[in-house]
Amino acid sequence: MASEIVLEIQGLRVGYRAADVLRGVTLEVPKGSFLGIVGPNGSGKSTLLRTIARALKPRSGTVLLEGRKTTSWKPKEFARRLAVVSQEGTPAFDYTAYEVVAMGRTPYEGRLTSDRKSPEAVENAMQTVDVWGLRERRMGELSGGERQLVSLARALAQEPEVMLLDEPTNHLDIRHQVAFIEVLRHLNSNGVTVLMVVHDLNLAARYARRVVVMREGYIFAAGPPSVALDPAVIREVFGAEVEVSISPRTGVLQIQPVSGVPTPRPGAPEVHVICGGGSGSVLMRRLSEEGMAFSAGVLGLGDTDHAVARSLEASVIEEESFAPISDDAHKRNLEAARAAKLVVVCNMPVGRGNLRNLEAAARAQESGVPVVLLHDGLPIWAEKRDYTGGVATAMLDRLVSQGVQAAGSADEVLDIWREKEELAASASTRQRKPSL
Amino acid sequence: MRSRVSSGQGIWIFGSLIAVLGVGVISLGIGPAWLAPAEVIRTLAGGGTQVSRAIVFEIRLPRIILGALVGGALGVSGAAMQGLFRNPMADPYIVGVSPGAALGAVVAIATGVSAGFAGLSAVPIAAFLGGMGAAASVVALARRGGRFPVTDLLLVGLAVGAFAAAVYSFIILTLNPNKVSSVLFWLLGSLAPADWSRVVAALPYLVVATFGLLLLSRELDVFSLGEEQAGYLGIRVERLKLLAVAFAALAAAAAVAVSGVIGFVGLIVPHVARLFAGPRHVLLLPVSGLWGAAFLMLADDAARTILSAEEIPVGIITALCGAPFFLYLLNRSRKRGL
Incomplete structure (x- = not known):
């Protein structure tokens, strides 16, 4: 089954100052993938995402979106195809949730003209993420979880083909986390390609269809969760002993550190x-x-x-x-x-x-x-x-x-x-x- | 939703416009010879006595129009700079415009150059060049590999400003006392030297800069999400920064050239406007401009009339009334938990 490649990353090297943060990353992302990117702090996963999104310029190597170099896209055309959700705070000024989501329509609007489809697209995005009820609220009044959902709605309003997410669920409680991921799965089932950097290995194991494990600026392992998140890989990359098991109830791959097991008080069984x-x-x-x-x-x-x-x-x-x-x-x-x-x-x-x-x-x-x-x-x-x-x-x-x-x-x-x-x-x- | 926002928007702008015109009419009446608003309107419409026509058209109108233009330009560019720097402390002079212009003006006063251009004396021209020169050097010095980091613009602006201030302070020390007082008057800002030639000279810059900034409103909204996120939404971030800084510097330099350094208008008015009209620049910029115009006209009315014997620099009035009013609003909005 030859599926279309939406993102092609070739020999990517990126550095901030003297040291290279990415040291030669090559990766093909088929259209419609749900890719989880994991790795220890400083392994270059966020750098990879930001380079794909054109926020950073590579020292060498290229990123192709739909076969075209990302640098050759016009900014607005690029933003119609690729959206980014990063961990962000509140906007500098107190916009309403609706206004923030409407900013997602920027790639479709000119300086003086608005896009006729925008109000509908904004409402659809907010309904999909279930934040339509928050539309009149100011961002400063919202909880961290609600703000993150509004950011997701804003990215949806861009109507992108590819979504990049940088640890989007980090500060969310479990209810918001599930709501957030469910929206991503829904989008993914409609053909949107999702690349998500996550800290939580279990989140990657549960939702990603492919996992990329990064270490010190290169890809250490890649494949379906049960292959990429092998205990030996995790030991090597994270330096942690884990047990990988399959939940008998849900079939989900579970990764647990081998420590913190409670020990009984010594004595005869009571x-x-x-x-x-x-x-x-x-x-x-x-x-x-x-x-x-x-x-x-x-x-x-x-x-x-x-x-x-x-x-x-x-x-x-x-x-x-x-x-x-x-x-x-x-x-x-x-x-x-x-x-x-x-x-x-x-x-x-x-x-x-x-x-x-x-x-x-x-x-x-x-x-x-x-x-x-x-x-x-x-x-x-x-x-x-x-x-x-x-x-x-x-x-x-x-x-x-x-x-x-x-x-x-x-x-x-x-x-x-x-x-x-x-x-x-x-x-x-x-x-x-x-x-x- | 959208239509409701824009009808509300219309009301704000229309109401503010009426307020500006009202303030303008009242200001035209205020002075040593009081003219009732009805008479002002009659005179403006072509009627009135010969005396009232002379007072309105020759003496007061240029000053009031200049006040409205300068106040409006400072309001709009202040709001735009606060948006660009995502910082409520920003004002139109943030990239070193006011110390640069002051340096230009001080040099012109000190050397006593009398060369003029297009009906302007040397001081406004030197001030304009000084302000634009400072802004240009700030942008050039903050440039880092094709990028203009906002914090660098801010810091370089401070440094260039401090340098210019040091130079003109030194020059002032060497001046003879009668020149010092004219420098001081200029540094505190005043609309007293207003005449039609100044209005005509400043008008194109102020209008171009103001409308240029109005065109950037939407992009400034997106910019509040942070530079990187704005880039992800298809904004050409570096170009936006350059355009916004250039327009704001143009407005500020033109304003400073014809009226001296009038402080506080570009800082407070956008704040107050944001408290009432919300953060969206499409509405915030025009409202800031209109309120800036009304505020400066009123402040100038006070500057002209408080002391019967002489004028007070209008910059003193703007700070004197503006600061307490601002503190009051700040306190009130805090209580409402905004």
């Missing part, structure tokens, strides 16, 4: 978590945030919850992948459940293979360990989670009838835990009182 298939992940994370030691089981190797429990340094009772729970594992699971001060049964799918997990909970209950059912807001044990033809549901019903408490979230589990702790504490003081 809570035993019976889970599987990701049903216990949030609870285990929450427990570890509270610094509580916990155990988990029985979990098959390769289960999401197994990986999470291991990463949080819990003691895990393991079983082979997809194998039914063996006698040995069941025994250890029982021991762990009986040794804990609280057992939590998560809203996991139950089949023949892991039915013994419920049995372990029932045994623990019988021997006096309080059991909590974590249903995560779903009706307790929705039918589709029962793959045992009703056996699991019956066991759960029995547990409930024996007075097992239900919790709707990890925090509710913690509440129950604290109640029990207080109860135990006051019981022990009451016991001690007579001896005083």
Whole structure:
């Protein structure tokens, strides 16, 4: 598939004073791309963008827009094809949002004449970005996020073929960030080529279809996110150890630094978590945030919850992948459940293979360990989670009838835990009182 | 939206124009011999007595027209310079025009050259050349590889101005006392020497410069986003800077040549206009020009009449009334949280 090349960058060298900031960059950008440019501070990504936009003159090398040297374009014609959104503050004087977006029509207007299509183009741009409601407001009154969206609308009003963005979402909260990027994706799906310099690797991984990794003035790696954002590349370029994973929920590539993992307080597990298939992940994370030691089981190797429990340094009772729970594992699971001060049964799918997990909970209950059912807001044990033809549901019903408490979230589990702790504490003081 | 803005725009400009004419008529009546507005209008229309015609056409009208022209040019170019430098401290003299013109004038007064040209004496011609010379050298010295960084224009303007001021201050020290007072009068600005030849001489420069700047309004709006962003929107940034500085310097030098250094008009009037008419230069520049004209005519009325025995340099009046009024407005707009 030979697609048309909209931007062609050949052997670009750019320097501010003595040192070259770009040291030979060559890049072809096909029409309709969504290109993320990442790299450490000072790697030349903003310089690359500003050179493409003609704000900087290269020492050598050329940039071609639609096959023509950028320097040979008339300024207004160039601005009709290429728009730039940079991180900018407020305008020097207090214009309204409408007036600022209308400035995007400059390339279409003469000194004395206006373009008849301008009012419509300005309104369309502001509607697309959803800032039409802000049109009468002065820029000084707007939040940073709103101002940035207005800048985006201004660039849209230029009706460009190519948009260059320099860390446009840096100071935006997550809602504005998503709104901003969604507009870009919408434009991109309509054929607009997007080049975006971003700091946040996850943003690049999530939205860019191609990623360019820059280092010290040249392109170190380029390709689809999963290729360009390889852990080895990131280690080499950024000097950071990261883990690259694919979110099982969204399929998004995730890049996380390998540090900052919470470590549990040493000591015997206080809570035993019976889970599987990701049903216990949030609870285990929450427990570890509270610094509580916990155990988990029985979990098959390769289960999401197994990986999470291991990463949080819990003691895990393991079983082979997809194998039914063996006698040995069941025994250890029982021991762990009986040794804990609280057992939590998560809203996991139950089949023949892991039915013994419920049995372990029932045994623990019988021997006096309080059991909590974590249903995560779903009706307790929705039918589709029962793959045992009703056996699991019956066991759960029995547990409930024996007075097992239900919790709707990890925090509710913690509440129950604290109640029990207080109860135990006051019981022990009451016991001690007579001896005083 | 757009039509509403432009009808509002029309009202501002039309109202300001009426105000300027009203102030002009009243100013024509003010003086040792008071003429009622009705009589002024009758005289202007061709009626009136021989005396009133002499007073209006020979004595007062040239001065008032000159005041309006100078005030208007200072208002427009002040607003344009504030837009170009994106700085509310900028005024029409920012690129060294006033010290340059002052140097020219002082040299002419000191040497006592009597050569004139087109009905003008040596002082206004020397002042005009001095002002334009200073502006040209500022632009030339601020040039850096085909670019004119705004901060460099500002700093070089300060340096060139300080240099010129040092030279003319030294010359003043060597002057005899009666020449010093005429220098001082010139430095503080005055419309007293106004006559028709000065009006005719200054008119083309002031008109060309004012309309030249009006044509740059839209580009000045975009310029407020910053130079780089203005470039991304298709503005030829360096050309805009050169044109704006050249027109503003032309207006300021022509104004200084015929009326001395009248301060504060080009600084305050655009500010006040911006508070009322908003930042858009399409509206801001004409409104600043009209208000500048009205303000300078009023200030000159005061300069002519406050002391019965002699005139006060109008620059003293503009600063004296302008500064407190400006502080009042600044305070009020701060309270409104603008």
